[in-house]
Amino acid sequence: xxxxxxxxxxxxxxxxxxxxxxxxxxxxxxxxxxxxxxxxxxxxxxxxxxxxxxxxxxxxxxxxxxxxxxxxxxxxxxxxxxxxxxxxxxxxxxxxxxxxxxxxxxxxxxxxxxxxxxxxxxxxxxxxxxxxxxxxxxxxxxxxxxxxxxxxxxxxxxxxxxxxxxxxxxxxxxxxxxxxxxxxxxxxxxxxxxxxxxxxxxxxxxxxxxxxxxxxxxxxxxxxxxxxxxxxxxxxxxxxxxxxxxxxxxxxxxxxxxxxx
Amino acid sequence: xxxxxxxxxxxxxxxxxxxxxxxxxxxxxxxxxxxxxxxxxxxxxxxxxxxxxxxxxxxxxxxxxxxxxxxxxxxxxxxxxxxxxxxxxxxxxxxxxxxxxxxxxxxxxxxxxxxxxxxxxxxxxxxxxxxxxxxxxxxxxxxxxxxxxxxxxxxxxxxxxxxxxxxxxxxxxxxxxxxxxxxxxxxxxxxxxxxxxxxxxxxxxxxxxxxxxxxxxxxxxxxxxxxxxxxxxxxxxxxxxxxxxxxxxxxxxxxxxxxxxxxxxxxxxxxxxxxxxxxxxxxxxxxxxxxxxxxxxxxxxxxxxxxxxxxxxxxxxxxxxxxxxxxxxxxxxxxxxxxxxxxxxxxxxxxxxxxxxxxxxxxxxxxxxxxxxxxxxxxxxxxxxxxxxxxxxxxxxxxxx
Numbered sequence: 138x139x140x141x142x143x144x145x146x147x148x149x150x151x152x153x154x155x156x157x158x159x160x161x162x163x164x165x166x167x168x169x170x171x172x173x174x175x176x177x178x179x180x181x182x183x184x185x186x187x188x189x190x191x192x193x194x195x196x197x198x199x200x201x202x203x204x205x206x207x208x209x210x211x212x213x214x215x216x217x218x219x220x221x222x223x224x225x226x227x228x229x230x231x232x233x234x235x236x237x238x239x240x241x242x243x244x245x246x247x248x249x250x251x252x253x254x255x256x257x258x259x260x261x262x263x264x265x266x267x268x269x270x271x272x273x274x275x276x277x278x279x280x281x282x283x284x285x286x287x288x289x290x291x292x293x294x295x296x297x298x299x300x301x302x303x304x305x306x307x308x309x310x311x312x313x314x315x316x317x318x319x320x321x322x323x324x325x326x327x328x329x330x331x332x333x334x335x336x337x338x339x340x341x342x343x344x345x346x347x348x349x350x351x352x353x354x355x356x357x358x359x360x361x362x363x364x365x366x367x368x369x370x371x372x373x374x375x376x377x378x379x380x381x382x383x384x385x386x387x388x389x390x391x392x393x394x395x396x397x398x
Numbered sequence: 399x400x401x402x403x404x405x406x407x408x409x410x411x412x413x414x415x416x417x418x419x420x421x422x423x424x425x426x427x428x429x430x431x432x433x434x435x436x437x438x439x440x441x442x443x444x445x446x447x448x449x450x451x452x453x454x455x456x457x458x459x460x461x462x463x464x465x466x467x468x469x470x471x472x473x474x475x476x477x478x479x480x481x482x483x484x485x486x487x488x489x490x491x492x493x494x495x496x497x498x499x500x501x502x503x504x505x506x507x508x509x510x511x512x513x514x515x516x517x518x519x520x521x522x523x524x525x526x527x528x529x530x531x532x533x534x535x536x537x538x539x540x541x542x543x544x545x546x547x548x549x550x551x552x553x554x555x556x557x558x559x560x561x562x563x564x565x566x567x568x569x570x571x572x573x574x575x576x577x578x579x580x581x582x583x584x585x586x587x588x589x590x591x592x593x594x595x596x597x598x599x600x601x602x603x604x605x606x607x608x609x610x611x612x613x614x615x616x617x618x619x620x621x622x623x624x625x626x627x628x629x630x631x632x633x634x635x636x637x638x639x640x641x642x643x644x645x646x647x648x649x650x651x652x653x654x655x656x657x658x659x660x661x662x663x664x665x666x667x668x669x670x671x672x673x674x675x676x677x678x679x680x681x682x683x684x685x686x687x688x689x690x691x692x693x694x695x696x697x698x699x700x701x702x703x704x705x706x707x708x709x710x711x712x713x714x715x716x717x718x719x720x721x722x723x724x725x726x727x728x729x730x731x732x733x734x735x736x737x738x739x740x741x742x743x744x745x746x747x748x749x750x751x752x753x754x755x756x757x758x759x760x761x762x763x764x765x766x767x768x769x770x771x772x773x774x775x776x777x778x779x780x781x782x783x784x785x786x787x788x789x790x791x792x793x794x795x796x797x798x799x
Contacts, residue, residue: 166614169590178651186615297590 146395153398160362160375160392162290164210168361169293171208171331172304180206183389210389213379214325214333214348214358218386221353228355230385237357238378240324242279242394243271244368251284251307255298256337258310264317271370276322279375282309283365286329290363298336308335311346318354325357329365333358359392368394405679405728408479410523415443418457419526423518424771428462430495431455441497462517463494466510466530469503479522486543489530491516501530502544508532519548519769522729524722540767549769550688550731553578555630558621560585560610560667565742565755566692567635568595573759574633575602577767580684583625585610585636587617612636612663615670622670627678631766632671633690636663639744644705653706660710661717664691668721676728688731688766691718692758695736695779698786699793703748722771733765738778751777 149155162168170182183205189195208214216222217229227233245267250257259282264274274280284307289296298305308328309317317323326333326347333347343349351358359377374395379388412420415431422429431440433447434454446453469489475481487503491514507514507530514530521527529544540551557574561567562584574582582605586596589609599605608625611617612634638659640652678686696704697711715734722732739745741752753776761775774783785793 166611166616172588172591178649179655181651181654182613184614294590299590299592301592 150395156396156398158364158367158373158394158396160364160368160394161211161390162287162361162363164205164389167293168210168290169296169331170206172297172299180208182206183209205389207382207385207387207389211361211363211392212359212387212389213377214352214360214387215379215385216352216355216357217384218358219345219348219352221349222355225352225355228352229383230379230388231381231383233357233379235378237277237324239374239376240278241275241371242281242327242368242373242375243267243274243371244281244283244365244373246283246370247307248283248285248366251286255305255307256335257284257307258335259308259313260310261312261316264313267370274317274321274323277324279325279327279359279377280317280321280323281327281359281362281365281368282307282329283368284329285366287361287363287365290361297331302337303339304331304336306330306332306336308333308338309347311341311343311350314346314350318350318356323356325359326351327359327362329360329362331361333360358387362392364394367396369396372397405522405676406479406482407523407727407729408521408525409477410525410726412525413443415445416526418443419518420520420524422457422459423520423526425773426518426765426768426770427459428516428518429457430460430493430497432458432460439493439496441493441499460493460495462515463533464491464514464516464530465494466491466503466507466512466514467498468510469507483543483547489514491528491530499528501528503530504532504539504544505542506532506536506539520731520771521548524726524731524771546683550631550733550766551577552631552763552766554580554684555687556581556583556625556628556684557631557633558583558585558608558625558629558671559633559635560612560663561636562586562599562607563588563591563593563596564635564637565595566637566740566758568599569755569759570633570635570762571599571605572602573756573763575604577763579604579631581606581628583608583629585612585621587611587613587636612666613658615666618666618670622674626671626674629671629675630678630684630686631688631690632667632675633692633762634664634667635692636660637692638710639704639707639742641704641707641744641747643702653710656706656710657713660707661713664714664717664721668717668724672721672725672730675730676725679728679730686730688733689721689725690733690735690762690766691715691721692735692737692762693718695738695774695782697736698782699790699797701797702799731769731771733762733771733773735762735765735773735775736779736783737775738782753778 166183186202188200190199215230216225334345338345376393379390435452436450438449467490471485473485489503491501492498513533517529557579562571563586571582584605584607610621638656675686694711696708697715700708718734737753739748739752765773774780
């Protein structure tokens with residue numbers, strides 16, 4: 138039996154009444170990877186090694202071997218990624234219920250704050266201010282922190298933004314994370330930077346709240362998102378399904394947003 | 399069609415006995431066979447003593463002095479290599495240790511009869527060549543055709559150092575600048591990680607930083623596309639080293655990272671840079687000339703406290719031999735350097751003596767200027783190679799602690 142909703146969805150996409158926006162950076166070796174202190178294990182970088190390109194290795198075909206860590210490029214964080222989420226049910230990329238991969242999104246515009254202060258922390262009052270203008274954040278929706286950080290992606294130094302004291306990138310503060318989980322029941326939190334947490338989030342209490350609390354509550358993360366500036370504050374629908382990796386802690390993925398044209 | 403400046407090397411066939419000369423020349427030692435029974439020094443190398451027919455001939459370092467008895471100017475040669483280099487001086491020399499031999503003469507040697515010093519050097523084919531040098535150094539000793547043919551001096555050459563974000567890489571770049579390199583391309587990966595060494599090098603005129611990540615084929619190809627046709631000397635300083643016994647760590651990711659840099663990194667560089675290097679081996683006086691691999695004495699025999707690092711360096715050593723075989727046919731020298739523990743953060747728990755990066759860099763420049771092929775810089779490395787050559791099994795047990 139057909140559904141009129143699905144019929145309309147497809148016809149609206151075909152007719153251009155719905156736009157599909159790509160929130161994904163191209164997966165490539167030069168895209169900045171997450172960097173940990175050298176005493177920790179490191180994520181494998183993205184590598185694309187050619188098998189053949191219409192040559193002796195394969196006269197009629199072109200293909201590559203691809204390798205990368207689970208947390209490279211535009212990627213998804215599953216609850217099992219963090220120790221607080223290790224005992225959550227259905228906490229890995231292969232077991233998360235599929236319906237959670239399709240959800241609406243609220244886009245919080247923090248571009249001014251992030252431009253002024255690379256260490257800017259998103260607060261509850263900023264979230265309430267957003268809700269006063271755009272309405273209450275929906276349960277089971279994504280909250281995306283727009284900073285325009287993705288526009289730095291062509292300059293890896295500016296994107297990583299390290300100095301002697303570590304990385305300086307914006308993210309949410311502890312109370313904002315708690316608020317989104319406990320009072321708004323979001324499906325997850327997304328950022329344009331290399332982590333869902335701020336660059337200096339190791340100094341917060343608890344450290345890395347968006348990892349510790351979100352994953353501890355079975356919620357997800359999206360990072361290294363692009364094109365958030367093309368989304369409305371509310372109303373976009375995200376399709377964000379990670380690779381079905383057995384016991385996967387996350388994966389690079391293609392994040393699509395459906396928005397009204 | 400053979401281009402006029404296509405690399406041509408001298409004939410390289412040698413008897414197995416004669417490879418003893420090559421082994422000495424590779425290390426910069428002047429060695430000849432001496433009979434263990436009657437003491438006679440032999441030349442040319444042979445299997446039985448020229449005096450008493452004993453087979454007990456041993457290679458030993460020898461006094462380098464000799465007397466030039468006569469000389470001739472060679473204007474023509476049958477071999478293409480020698481035809482191109484004629485005219486050149488050749489002399490008949492009686493060595494102080496006994497035998498007489500024909501040598502190539504440095505331009506500053508006086509006519510016969512006169513005293514001179516001998517040097518065993520590697521020729522363009524990588525085989526031993528006896529050179530007669532004036533008894534005392536003259537100004538611009540290196541400015542001589544036979545010296546240029548047998549050495550790889552960095553002066554006025556263009557050098558790529560693959561990673562300068564370590565103390566070793568920085569010291570290497572500084573030493574190359576001090577040695578008169580015209581350009582030092584200074585490779586750096588992960589540009590977002592600040593590096594005081596890279597910053598310090600920016601102030602040096604000949605240094606040009608270039609992005610290079612040897613774990614990324616596209617990065618290596620990109621750089622080779624940009625400067626590959628200009629590099630005269632490639633010095634691979636890229637290294638990944640994490641100490642520890644193989645059972646001290648779960649999984650293979652650290653070992654893989656070491657292999658990605660130390661082994662596959664070298665392979666990617668070889669695939670991207672060697673063709674142009676070979677093609678320019680006869681490109682005038684500032685031709686391409688050498689490839690330097692910073693390996694490790696741990697490549698000789700595994701140091702279990704650095705288990706996976708040693709293994710990756712053994713793999714790199716083996717690959718470097720294959721690279722040498724490939725480049726030798728064009729006259730490009732592959733210099734393999736086997737330092738003991740270097741003073742860096744990954745050898746912090748290794749007790750002294752350790753090799754300073756600056757001393758290592760000086761040794762590499764010196765080896766290039768002398769045209770060596772294998773170098774064991776520092777006391778620890780010299781001790782390890784001596785123990786290895788004497789009894790590899792004993793060294794294995796000793797390193798097992």
